[in-house]
Amino acid sequence: MTMWPDRKRFAVTLSFDLDAETAWESSSLDGRRLTLRSMGAYGRRVGVPRILELLAKYDVRAQFYIPALIAEMDPNVVRAIAEAGHGIGCHGYFHERVDEQTPEQNLRILRDSKAVLERTIGREVNHYRAPVWEITPDVISSLVELGFRTDSSLMGDDRPYLVGGEPGQLLELPVSWALDDWEQFAYSAEPAVGGVIEAPDKVLSLWTAEMEGMRAYGGHFILTMHPQLIGRPSRLLMLERLIQCIQQHDDAWWCTPDDVYEQVRKGALDLPVHPY
Template structure:
């Protein structure tokens, strides 16, 4: 029996955590592996921030989805299983965290496949994907479908789930947006240069609460993307906790793992369809 993807809730909240660790920095150049301070800044995520966040989720009894690069899962072989054992979802986040837009189609495929192999070797069932830096290509959805995954979470074509047809079958898109990403609020490194301003957690909490209220009004998917090396820090973790508590107090918000939202969306007869195809670009108008 089919029903609407939201199950009657005013808004559905998917708490998603990109457990990137060192990969976003190494993707900028392997020479950064020599930078002990920078590497420790990134390792804080899985070593300190992740356990703190898992504790908050346990206490508030809400499910979440953790997007993990294959490199991170490979170098920390107990990490993915420790997340899955607590009832949360582990999802594919490339192998290397190199953005697909920086690769050839063959490189993107090889990186995608290598990540899938890591999780297969660890016995982790994967249902969805998120492109590194959200920089999907027009091939990405095809890869997601080809490898038997249910959903992608990299595009911004709506604020509700939508269906993306591919030659290998349909994929559910769980759209993202910069306003619901803690990277835009907290990320800062001098080298490689990442961000320029570190915002107050109170300001971030206000922003996210306002977005949630708007999405409750319009019945949307509140797809929050946070990073343990950023939002796992104490004051920010407390702001995240207060956001979750606020959503629970609303009484009309449902928390769900991405895989569960995607499963419901696939049976929703009213789910919009948006084709993933590049615009036709006149080289005389738009030079390289």
């Protein structure tokens, strides 16, 4: 079992992918499909302010992964997130799938998106999550080359592990489809996304059960959420109930990727090395 700081039993990270308009690819940005485009815009216009208010209420620091195009479209929302004390990570330029790009294109996207985010918030950006969690070996190598500290795209464990480089220079913060609000709440008629929009109580039950499982096994409970989805009123109230539930456990270590990386850097966590 991983020994978390202060002998905490398990770790908790709230993360948000601010895909906004880029979630719907080019069909949302051609200037005609305004309804589809507005679904994404809701996340940055309405969802993010509500989320920031909720996080401040419970003194929770979170991690936001943001496509560079969104930082160019709406730099103020990205700055508001950073100024509230939350982490910022790269999430592609236009939320493009890396497995559909060449290694050279992926490297350029990484460099460019990192530079855009750093110019926007005025500080270094060293964390990454691949769009739709599709990551390739060349991207892992490029992350190491560019000095990224963490990735959060793989699913090879329920605790952090080291991947990439020799003997493992990139810290992986693994994710799970069970802990993604997209699988629960996303819906669009065209492009066809989702089948059933789940009730918040059902999702609260699922996520609470997963949290208790991570607590039992000493894992890292990482939620992946999208402001355009979790920012809807009923769902944000559900997230608040979940935060209240977790905060009842005094053996939870609330952390960001920077917090976990710092523990690894100090040699305080004994982590496995996996090839992927």
